[in-house]
Amino acid sequence: MKPILHRRRTLRDVAKAAGVSLSTASNALNATGRVNRQTRETVLQIATEIGFMPNALARGLLSRRSFTIGMLTNDTYGRLTLPMMAGVSESLVDHGISVFLCATNNDPRRAQLHLQALLARQVDGIIITGTRRDLTPAVELSGLPVPVVYAFAEGPAQTISFVPDDAHGARLAVEHLRSLGRSRIVHITGPMDYLAARIRAAAYRQICGDASEVRYGAWTEEWGYEATQAIFSRAGDRPDAIFCGSDEIARGVIDALRDLELSVPGDVAIAGYDNWEVIARQTRPPLTTVDMELKEVGRRAGLAMLALTRGEEIAPGVVELPCRLVIGRSCGG
């Protein structure tokens, strides 16, 4: 069965029904130009009645603006992308701008294809988001006819990027642990080749100084478990707190501590990173963790894009946005 599809109504339909010219109808609907009150109301009413909706394609053709932006992400899973997309949308929806989301899966061919499609659709700008700060874009982005903004990824020189302030996030967690009287804090985190991991580790080291110990590994529970086993099986002072590079790691750490019959936060306080709710809230005890405020990152990127599409100038560079500490029960206090 084919559903009944109502024909799309055009401005012409409205004008004819209202017995006015195209331009009068247009002026009435857009409140531009001088139009008689009475005329305008008639036009408006008829427009509503017949379900008129202006054709954005025609408008865009004329104004050379599509009120559409593209978002290119290499994140398949969406844990990072969708919150950012929500922020982008939020900052643009009131300006009538919609978003094309394109997942590249890190495949240059796909990225190129999506980029072409976006440009063909006359997007007013493109936001690049990645799963890591030090992302290598899968496609050449210079010399585009539209502005580009990076979110959760640092673009090359002279571009505009918004990223979470990793140093700030790390400080939030570590200082929280110290304020609760913990002094032997270890840092278990992801792979060293992640810039974010290195920045957080550096911030942690700056606070803990000589007492600091960083274990790079993977962003997995398994690594958290393994690293914890290693740390607690050796001789010498045992840590009284662990600052984890991700909630998944934290979860593995807590698992290991339980197997070691150490209590959290009694014996060891734990701080996570990401505030990935499905993990952080469901861990026992619920994690104290760092939220990167991804939605805000997206919102800022959206606002920057808005300004650029209006021809405003924005200083290039990487803007680091503050994180937020979410208090669970894994640190006590």
Next chain:
Amino acid sequence: MKPILHRRRTLRDVAKAAGVSLSTASNALNATGRVNRQTRETVLQIATEIGFMPNALARGLLSRRSFTIGMLTNDTYGRLTLPMMAGVSESLVDHGISVFLCATNNDPRRAQLHLQALLARQVDGIIITGTRRDLTPAVELSGLPVPVVYAFAEGPAQTISFVPDDAHGARLAVEHLRSLGRSRIVHITGPMDYLAARIRAAAYRQICGDASEVRYGAWTEEWGYEATQAIFSRAGDRPDAIFCGSDEIARGVIDALRDLELSVPGDVAIAGYDNWEVIARQTRPPLTTVDMELKEVGRRAGLAMLALTRGEEIAPGVVELPCRLVIGRSCGG
């Protein structure tokens, strides 16, 4: 600083540079009409040189097709949406169709706003996806000028929907447990008001008959933990397997069993549902779980949409797509 934005090239630019008329240039690029080989090659070359890219807005205006579809989701987090979106994209990208993703957050106002924006942009169709099968759409969708397809949600009568076959998924899990010699299988699942939960429970009951026991609750680890404690603290026969309605529940169940000093899968075999990798793979032992093949659900919805946009007819109804059992180590075997 404002980046240098290259002006968009038009067909006119190409025609002028090639010294031919607009229509010849158009014919050459689209391989329509009769064009001299030589002429065509010149045009093609120049088009590439100056970076010409046809304006999809102008094309759409003429063809009354935007080669764009909208996707309306109420899922903020994206765990379900992005895999489906990937499937939709995959089935449409080769046909030059792009996707607008709009998150409604279950807010009727937002949904209405997004719907308007989509229609204004002349989308060729709209795919509705939900976080649950028995979704109540946040916005009126009848009488639209474009076809509508539902994915992971059942639309009203006379509409087209694609959902995972919950009964099949449940059977996969339960029959797997039975094939491994488990006979006292309990089912711990989410809220009873979820249609999917009821369907799975019914399928489970049909197999286990008198020995069946269903515990409805929430889709959380906490509930899994709690229900397990309750089941094992009472007198009488203890189950030798638990079929869980979600991986999160399964995780809570395994946690509880560990606290009860029961081994998995030795004493109790566990099957999950969702194959949410971050949970299923990281659980110890890794979960045997049901994958709903969300990408395939999206792909099928995309293909249906493709057919509809071409004016083909499709029988209305709910198409249930098979699930897949992912073997971990939580069932032994």
Next chain:
DNA sequence: TTGAAAGCGCTAACAT
């Protein structure tokens, strides 16, 4: 084989 011209739906000068 190529070109001129009309028109998709809309907006913005310009005339009335």
Next chain:
DNA sequence: ATGTTAGCGCTTTCAA
């Protein structure tokens, strides 16, 4: 205050 006209970038008859 309203209408007429041109044109955004493209495709598509229809003539040449």
